[in-house]
Amino acid sequence: MSSAAPPSENFKLSMLLSDTRYRGMSLQVITFIIFMAVFFWLVDNTIKNLALLDKDVSFNFLWLRAGYDINQRLIPYTADSTHGMAAIVGILNTLLVAFVGCIIATVLGLFVGILRLSKNWIVAKLMAAYIEGFRNVPILLWIVMVFALLTEFTPAPKAFKGAEPEATMLFFESVAITNRGTYFPAPIFGEGSSFIFICFLLSIFVAIYFIRYAGQKKRDTGKSLPTVWISTAIIVLPTFILFFILGKPISLEYPYLKGFNFKEGLHLRNSFIALTLALAFYTSAFIAEIVRAGIMAVSKGQTEAAASLGLRPNRIMNLIILPQALRIIVPPLISNYLNLTKNSSLAIAVGYMDVRGTLGGITLNQTGRELESMLLLMGFYLCVSLLISSFINYFNRSFQIVVR
Amino acid sequence: MKKLFFGVLTAVALAAGGTFAGTLDDVKARGNLLCGVSTGAPGFATVDDSGKDIGFDVDYCRALAAAIFGDPMAVKFVGLTSAVRFTALAAGEVDILARNTTWTYSRDTDLKQTFLGVNYYDGQGFMVKKELGVSSAKELDGATVCVQVGTTTELNLSDFFKENGMSYEPVPTADNAESQQQYLAGACDTYTTDASALHGTRVNLENPDDHLVLPEIISKEPLGPLVRHGDDNWADIGRWVLNALVIAEEKGITKANIDSWKDTKDAEIHRLLGTGSDDILAMVGLPKNAMYNAIKASGNYGEIFENNLGATSGINIERGVNASWTKGGILYSPPFR
Numbered sequence: 001m002s003s004a005a006p007p008s009e010n011f012k013l014s015m016l017l018s019d020t021r022y023r024g025m026s027l028q029v030i031t032f033i034i035f036m037a038v039f040f041w042l043v044d045n046t047i048k049n050l051a052l053l054d055k056d057v058s059f060n061f062l063w064l065r066a067g068y069d070i071n072q073r074l075i076p077y078t079a080d081s082t083h084g085m086a087a088i089v090g091i092l093n094t095l096l097v098a099f100v101g102c103i104i105a106t107v108l109g110l111f112v113g114i115l116r117l118s119k120n121w122i123v124a125k126l127m128a129a130y131i132e133g134f135r136n137v138p139i140l141l142w143i144v145m146v147f148a149l150l151t152e153f154t155p156a157p158k159a160f161k162g163a164e165p166e167a168t169m170l171f172f173e174s175v176a177i178t179n180r181g182t183y184f185p186a187p188i189f190g191e192g193s194s195f196i197f198i199c200f201l202l203s204i205f206v207a208i209y210f211i212r213y214a215g216q217k218k219r220d221t222g223k224s225l226p227t228v229w230i231s232t233a234i235i236v237l238p239t240f241i242l243f244f245i246l247g248k249p250i251s252l253e254y255p256y257l258k259g260f261n262f263k264e265g266l267h268l269r270n271s272f273i274a275l276t277l278a279l280a281f282y283t284s285a286f287i288a289e290i291v292r293a294g295i296m297a298v299s300k301g302q303t304e305a306a307a308s309l310g311l312r313p314n315r316i317m318n319l320i321i322l323p324q325a326l327r328i329i330v331p332p333l334i335s336n337y338l339n340l341t342k343n344s345s346l347a348i349a350v351g352y353m354d355v356r357g358t359l360g361g362i363t364l365n366q367t368g369r370e371l372e373s374m375l376l377l378m379g380f381y382l383c384v385s386l387l388i389s390s391f392i393n394y395f396n397r398s399f400q401i402v403v404r
Numbered sequence: 405m406k407k408l409f410f411g412v413l414t415a416v417a418l419a420a421g422g423t424f425a426g427t428l429d430d431v432k433a434r435g436n437l438l439c440g441v442s443t444g445a446p447g448f449a450t451v452d453d454s455g456k457d458i459g460f461d462v463d464y465c466r467a468l469a470a471a472i473f474g475d476p477m478a479v480k481f482v483g484l485t486s487a488v489r490f491t492a493l494a495a496g497e498v499d500i501l502a503r504n505t506t507w508t509y510s511r512d513t514d515l516k517q518t519f520l521g522v523n524y525y526d527g528q529g530f531m532v533k534k535e536l537g538v539s540s541a542k543e544l545d546g547a548t549v550c551v552q553v554g555t556t557t558e559l560n561l562s563d564f565f566k567e568n569g570m571s572y573e574p575v576p577t578a579d580n581a582e583s584q585q586q587y588l589a590g591a592c593d594t595y596t597t598d599a600s601a602l603h604g605t606r607v608n609l610e611n612p613d614d615h616l617v618l619p620e621i622i623s624k625e626p627l628g629p630l631v632r633h634g635d636d637n638w639a640d641i642g643r644w645v646l647n648a649l650v651i652a653e654e655k656g657i658t659k660a661n662i663d664s665w666k667d668t669k670d671a672e673i674h675r676l677l678g679t680g681s682d683d684i685l686a687m688v689g690l691p692k693n694a695m696y697n698a699i700k701a702s703g704n705y706g707e708i709f710e711n712n713l714g715a716t717s718g719i720n721i722e723r724g725v726n727a728s729w730t731k732g733g734i735l736y737s738p739p740f741r
Contacts, residue, residue: 053494054516054633067559069574079562156590179591180548180573259546260593261573270591271575348553351576351586357553361487362576365554368515370491 046371059376061367062087068362070353072269083363090358091380097276097354098341098384104280105340106333109287114317116292127288134285139343142282147274147350154179154270160257174254176262181269183255183262190249200239207231271352275344283340290332294325330396337392338385345381355380427631427638428472428689431499436478439465440498443483443579446604447713447721448504457481460712461502463702464523464629468500468645471694476701485579487554490515493632500642502629504598506556516633520643523628523705525725525734527621528560529599531606534616536593541620545570550583550592552576557597560623580605594618598625604719641688647737648676648695652704654728654737659703662696676740684741695740705735 016026050057062084069079074092077085116127134142157178160169169176176183214225243250255265298321306316347354348361355377364373431437441449441461449459462481469479482498493501494516504526505511507519530541530549538544541564551558553576565572575592577583584605587595595602602617609615629646631639652658655673657665665673674680677699678692685694702708706728713721727733 052634055494067562069558069562069572071574071576079559079566151586151589151591158590179589180575260544261546261548263546348576348578351553351578351582353576357576362553362558365487365490366510366559368490368494368511370494 050371057371058369059372061363061369061372064367066363067366070358072272072353083359083367086363087355087359087376090353090355093352093358094341094344094347094354094356095384097272097279097344097347097352098337101276101279101283101340101344102337104276105283105287105336108280108284110291112284113288113291114295116288117295131285131288134281135289139278139282140346140349143275143278143346143349146278146281147270150270150274151179156180157257157261160262169255174252176255176257176265178262179270180261181267181271182273184266184268185252185254186264186266188251188253190251192246192249195246196239196242196250199242200235203235203238207234210234269352271347271350274350275347275352279340279343282343283336286336286339287333290329290336291325294327294329295321297328298324327396330392334389334392334396337388341384341388342381427499427635428641431472435473436480437465437469437472437500438482438498439468439479440482440484440489440492440501440503441465442503443485443581445504445580445601446608447600447717447719448604449481449483449502458712460524460708461504461629463708463712464502464646464649465500467649467698467701467708468642470697470701471641471645471648471690474691474693474697476697485554486552487578490517493517493630496632499638500629500631504601504627505630506598506625507628507630508556511630517630518633518636518639519628519630520639521628521646522626523646524600524626526598526600526625526627528557528596528623528625529602529621530594530596530618531587531602532594532616532618534614538594538618539616541618541622542568542570544572544594546572547593548573548575548591550575550577550586550595552579552583552597555597556623556625561596564622584609598627600627600713600721603721604713607719637688641690644688644740645695645698648698648740649705649708650728650735650737651676651740652699653706653735654730657699657704659700659707662700672740 016022063082065079066081066083066086067079068086070077070086070089072093073089074096075089077089112127112130115123116131118124118127154177157176157180160176160178174185211227211231214227214230218224253264255262255267257263302320302324303316306320307313311319344354345356345360348357351357359373360377364370367373439462441457441459444450445459445461447459448461449457452458465479465481466476470476472478482492484492484498484501484503486503489501489503489505490511492498502523504524506526507522511517512519530544532538532544544565549561549572551561551574558574558576561572561574575586577586580597580601583595583597586592588609595605599617599621606612606615606617629642631642651672655670655676657673657677662677665677666679668674671680675682675684677696678685678694679696683692685692691697702711706723709723709726710716713719714723723731723733725734727735729736
């Protein structure tokens with residue numbers, strides 16, 4: 001029971017490593033020094049070698065004329081625009097693929113993950129095959145494969161020509177699937193269409209208010225209203241009536257064949273479709289496994305308790321299991337969204353002009369600014385990844401279980 | 405602690421930094437030449453049935469390797485796509501780039517490279533399927549165009565359609581093979597690249613007669629080998645091997661008759677083949693018979709052209725402007741003295 005007196009001997013240098021009081025700190029300092037030394041060595045090496053090559057580091061190229069065209073652009077861009085503009089066009093294309101891909105992957109993943117647990121043997125095995133097939137083959141192969149299918153097995157635009165064409169448009173002559181992409185009717189917004197949008201938005205607010213009101217009423221009185229029907233009517237009817245009152249200001253523009261290609265309409269290029277679908281399929285396989293893990297992590301007692309209360313399997317899943325499973329599912333979901341976004345940089349394999357294709361491809365090549373372009377690219381992907389994860393982390397916190 | 409930190413930093417800074425000067429010494433020490441070529445451009449750089457590299461650019465590198473080592477096989481070919489070629493050269497992954505690359509102002513200056521000369525005067529063209537019924541590039545309004553990314557053709561394409569008030573949709577592809585596949589699948593109406601490459605691609609298609617290279621040449625594409633800035637001696641070696649091949653054709657020196665010039669009265673031939681008393685090749689650090697070996701490797705410029713691009717190769721490209729100046733072309737080498 002003798003209290004340990006503090007050591008009274010003098011401080012020796014060797015104690016930095018041998019004494020547990022100092023060891024932790026000194027190891028950290030040493031690690032930091034080594035890290036900084038390597039970092040400075042890399043930077044110094046780069047600068048010296050650039051000097052040897054007679055090159056400097058400059059971002060002025062971003063304000064020079066790009067001189068090349070980009071097929072898919074969400075904002076106005078011509079060959080006369082700057083390299084910086086080309087980079088932005090590429091960034092938007094990357095974000096578009098990532099956004100659409102994440103949505104499809106989530107829906108598919110949730111669906112497949114739940115069905116994987118189905119009691120139906122065939123359904124469960126089919127889903128297992130889907131998951132194993134997609135997640136065990138490299139994503140690049142899937143992208144190239146989907147693209148090859150789209151270009152090789154769909155008709156060329158000229159097959160639609162003539163009195164007896166080899167190929168015909170689908171859905172009342174409105175959708176054309178060709179080996180250059182799929183053409184949809186595009187909406188044309190005429191005069192007064194903004195009123196319809198405002199009306200539509202207002203209807204949605206009213207519907208949300210109504211659903212809240214119906215929920216409150218159910219809790220207070222136990223009476224349930226036909227919520228689905230009434231809210232659908234609230235959203236659709238006023239907009240629909242206004243549409244006709246204003247004389248149909250929104251019309252559809254159908255694609256038609258002229259010269260080499262289909263003109264007008266909404267053109268989804270095969271490169272975009274192939275990349276988005278392949279990324280979504282691939283990622284959905286991982287998400288499905290996460291969903292399955294999340295569901296299985298919810299104690300079986302919960303299902304049994306719900307069943308004993310008389311809930312049907314559907315409602316058990318929606319009301320009891322999924323809300324609890326989500327807490328487990330969301331954190332690993334983030335890393336899959338990040339993976340999808342980063343994997344989209346494989347776009348160049350099918351000629352999709354994402355930011356890797358414009359800034360990190362053509363611009364890099366035409367200007368010879370490898371280091372600058374790559375730094376900008378890395379910065380971009382870093383920012384996007386951090387934004388996505390902070391957004392979902394915020395979302396996650398909002399329904400994480402509160403420990404009582 | 406601070407002292408230690410800066411001490412480490414200084415030591416590290418001193419140790420860092422390689423050098424790109426002395427490429428010839430590096431090549432000699434390595435024992436082979438690293439030559440960047442196309443990943444597959446018929447006529448310029450392909451692999452034959454026996455797995456041997458062949459082509460117009462390949463033969464130039466063999467001549468260069470022969471000049472340095474006396475052995476045309478002492479060269480390792482590195483296949484590079486158009487998009488990564490300059491980076492690979494700048495990073496020192498190859499010693500020389502002979503990859504049908506167009507000599508332009510900005511590549512020469514801003515990309516910090518040294519072009520060694522022109523080994524092929526080319527121009528950009530369009531290939532279409534005959535069934536398309538197009539006979540001129542001016543009729544391509546609204547067409548979908550396959551084009552390799554990171555090339556001058558991409559820029560010329562944009563300029564050409566703009567000048568002629570036409571619209572087009574670019575389909576970017578990584579290399580010749582992908583362009584070809586897209587073009588054949590009908591994913592693009594026309595494939596544009598240097599006319600020489602189009603001719604080379606066309607003859608290798610299943611039915612070459614179904615395809616047509618349109619008559620318009622929309623740009624000047626002087627192709628040539630290049631090295632990175634900073635080693636003038638190395639650039640001189642590459643430039644003069646190229647010149648030697650051109651001079652050899654002008655003088656009538658061929659792979660077959662190269663040994664029969666010992667008694668010629670032409671002093672330039674003696675200097676070139678190293679059969680005279682002067683050893684002017686020592687100035688760049690090459691053996692006296694370097695150019696003899698270079699010409700012996702695959703023949704003179706004309707032979708290389710015929711074997712890879714001309715009638716012998718089946719690609720059947722006319723010499724045109726690529727003939728020697730003595731035969732109505734514009735190939736003209738400075739004197740070898």
